Amino acid sequence: MNTDQTAALPQPTHQYAIDSQGLNLWYGTFQALYDVDLRIRQGMITSMIGPSGCGKSTFLRSVNRINERLGYVRIEGSIQVMGENIYDPQVELVQVRKQVGMVFQRPNPLPISIRDNILFSHRLHAKGGGDVHQGTPDEIVEQSLRQVLLWDKVKDQLKRKATELSLEEQQKLCIARLLPVKPKMLLMDEPCSALDPKGTEAVEELLWELRGQYTILIVTHNMAQARRASEECVFMLMGKVVEHARTDEMFVTPAHKETADYIEGRYG
Amino acid sequence: MATANPTMFQASDLNQHNERVQRRYRLLFGLMTLLLITPVLLILGTLVVKGGAAISWEFLLTAPTDGMRTGGLFPALLGTIWLVTVALLLSVPIGIFAAIYLSEYAGDNWFTRTINLAIINLAGVPSIVHALFGLGAFVLFFKFGTSILAASLTLAVMTMPVVIVATRESLQAVPQAFREACWNMGATRWQTIRRVVLPNSITGILTGVILEVSRTAGETAPIMFTGAVFFTPFLPQSVFDQTMALSLHLFVAATQVPEIAEQVPFGIALVLIALVLTMNSVSIAFRMWLRGKKKW
Ligand SMILES: Nc1ncnc2c1ncn2[C@@H]1O[C@H](COP(=O)(O)OP(=O)(O)OP(=O)(O)O)[C@@H](O)[C@H]1O
Ligand SMILES: [Mg+2]
Numbered sequence: 001m002n003t004d005q006t007a008a009l010p011q012p013t014h015q016y017a018i019d020s021q022g023l024n025l026w027y028g029t030f031q032a033l034y035d036v037d038l039r040i041r042q043g044m045i046t047s048m049i050g051p052s053g054c055g056k057s058t059f060l061r062s063v064n065r066i067n068e069r070l071g072y073v074r075i076e077g078s079i080q081v082m083g084e085n086i087y088d089p090q091v092e093l094v095q096v097r098k099q100v101g102m103v104f105q106r107p108n109p110l111p112i113s114i115r116d117n118i119l120f121s122h123r124l125h126a127k128g129g130g131d132v133h134q135g136t137p138d139e140i141v142e143q144s145l146r147q148v149l150l151w152d153k154v155k156d157q158l159k160r161k162a163t164e165l166s167l168e169e170q171q172k173l174c175i176a177r178l179l180p181v182k183p184k185m186l187l188m189d190e191p192c193s194a195l196d197p198k199g200t201e202a203v204e205e206l207l208w209e210l211r212g213q214y215t216i217l218i219v220t221h222n223m224a225q226a227r228r229a230s231e232e233c234v235f236m237l238m239g240k241v242v243e244h245a246r247t248d249e250m251f252v253t254p255a256h257k258e259t260a261d262y263i264e265g266r267y268g
Numbered sequence: 269m270a271t272a273n274p275t276m277f278q279a280s281d282l283n284q285h286n287e288r289v290q291r292r293y294r295l296l297f298g299l300m301t302l303l304l305i306t307p308v309l310l311i312l313g314t315l316v317v318k319g320g321a322a323i324s325w326e327f328l329l330t331a332p333t334d335g336m337r338t339g340g341l342f343p344a345l346l347g348t349i350w351l352v353t354v355a356l357l358l359s360v361p362i363g364i365f366a367a368i369y370l371s372e373y374a375g376d377n378w379f380t381r382t383i384n385l386a387i388i389n390l391a392g393v394p395s396i397v398h399a400l401f402g403l404g405a406f407v408l409f410f411k412f413g414t415s416i417l418a419a420s421l422t423l424a425v426m427t428m429p430v431v432i433v434a435t436r437e438s439l440q441a442v443p444q445a446f447r448e449a450c451w452n453m454g455a456t457r458w459q460t461i462r463r464v465v466l467p468n469s470i471t472g473i474l475t476g477v478i479l480e481v482s483r484t485a486g487e488t489a490p491i492m493f494t495g496a497v498f499f500t501p502f503l504p505q506s507v508f509d510q511t512m513a514l515s516l517h518l519f520v521a522a523t524q525v526p527e528i529a530e531q532v533p534f535g536i537a538l539v540l541i542a543l544v545l546t547m548n549s550v551s552i553a554f555r556m557w558l559r560g561k562k563k564w
Binding site: 086088184 | 276277281
């Protein structure tokens with residue numbers, strides 16, 4: 001495998017943004033993840049594909065520890081984010097959530113103004129003197145919106161309620177509002193499934209913009225999107241990782257029959 | 269810089285501060301909950317300790333004798349069951365139907381908004397006012413006399429707003445998307461209500477009804493002038509009879525009878541509370557059964 005090409009990128013301190021080892025997860029008695037060993041490279045866009053119910057969302061939700069809010073979830077194994085085990089008892093949950101931004105399938109802007117949506121998390125974390133955007137609120141709003149290519153559209157209506165935006169704009173806003181607290185990583189769970197082709201294209205364009213600055217792990221059911229918009233690709237099946245390779249390789253010469261079948265639409 | 273920091277996920281000072289604040293709030297909320305259940309436990313405890321000795325089959329199943337000093341409370345127990353049952357039979361269907369109309373059929377205009385406002389205000393009218401209304405309307409104007417019917421009607425009028433408000437709120441908690449899905453499949457409004465809206469709101473509706481049961485059984489003022497009497501040796505045979513009732517019986521035994529054994533009023537109160545708890549448990553069990561049947 002020719003994965004070492006990524007060494008050309010500015011070399012980060014930890015090679016892997018996510019490093020899960022022997023990750024098993026149960027919902028009650030139902031096992032959703034089996035021995036997932038997954039290493040997501042830093043600064044790259046990795047896509048995650050697989051048939052519905054194979055555990056993609058479950059994996060994502062384990063990385064920013066949303067799953068454990070459900071009382072019946074049991075987790076074994078470890079997940080390291082930037083080289084640190086996030087299931088360590090010393091770990092502060094709030095910090096994990098801050099460092100690992102999540103974008104959901106349905107855009108979920110808060111029912112407050114566009115501007116307040118962007119500043120929401122910054123206001124929560126700014127006083128801590130941690131690693132957050134240092135600009136004035138106006139700068140933060142403008143920069144974040146510019147980064148998601150939304151600024152020109154909404155710059156005159158920042159006071160407008162975010163829930164009134166179109167779905168595509170809402171989704172971009174949901175990405176933008178993560179940026180002021182400088183997350184290390186963005187997890188996106190089918191971020192384009194509620195969007196039209198133009199919106200999808202716009203979000204993909206945005207992904208390339210953010211590439212390098214952030215590690216991005218994106219779940220998608222859209223093969224073309226995985227192929228276009230990611231550098232590495234993970235194929236999951238029934239709670240297991242079947243294949244993890246460079247996207248161009250996986251789509252041209254998949255190593256496993258299941259991967260080939262799925263990519264070519266024979267099941268899933 | 270922070271990337272290389274091996275303590276990236278460690279709590280910052282701000283995190284620790286926030287965590288302390290949030291613990292304080294949790295403590296506050298917990299204490300309030302404790303404060304809330306303390307009087308309930310104290311009341312129940314007192315009743316059991318002081319009134320427990322009065323409870324016997326004889327106490328439950330015979331009429332009071334010797335000016336209520338001895339004997340039991342059977343006529344009052346039966347009377348309360350009558351009053352609550354008739355009041356519920358009147359107010360629950362009317363209340364639920366009205367709420368369905370207001371929530372599912374009526375448009376959102378000034379007229380329905382006025383009605384809704386009136387209902388909310390009605391819920392706040394003191395029970396003594398309802399009592400006088402019941403006396404004027406049901407006892408005198410409709411000539412039902414002091415009877416179970418007049419008293420239950422008064423109770424029904426008094427408690428209906430609670431049922432309507434609770435029902436309307438649980439109906440409105442059913443997502444609009446469910447209704448639209450039904451309409452798109454060609455369901456009429458009624459079919460939508462019957463198959464989707466009601467099944468998904470029934471638990472909330474029952475909560476309103478449970479609240480009402482408790483209130484109805486314990487009310488004294490509204491039945492005092494309209495159907496309940498201090499003492500009658502006869503058990504009610506129909507809704508046109510007068511009856512004794514537990515709440516009024518408790519009031520009389522506690523304040524109007526000299527030299528009564530202390531355990532008697534406490535025993536009456538204990539029975540009244542036990543009756544309410546029993547009725548509530550039945551509806552809660554029913555609610556859980558319904559929820560268990562709900563498949564999502
Ligand atoms: N909260 C939950 N409680 C119980 N089981 C769950 C829960 N969430 C997911 N599951 C189960 O875990 C399995 C994996 O679900 P998950 O949502 O991770 O799949 P997915 O790959 O994201 O699917 P999709 O592509 O449809 O989003 C599924 O079989 C699902 O039924
Ligand atoms: Mg999913």
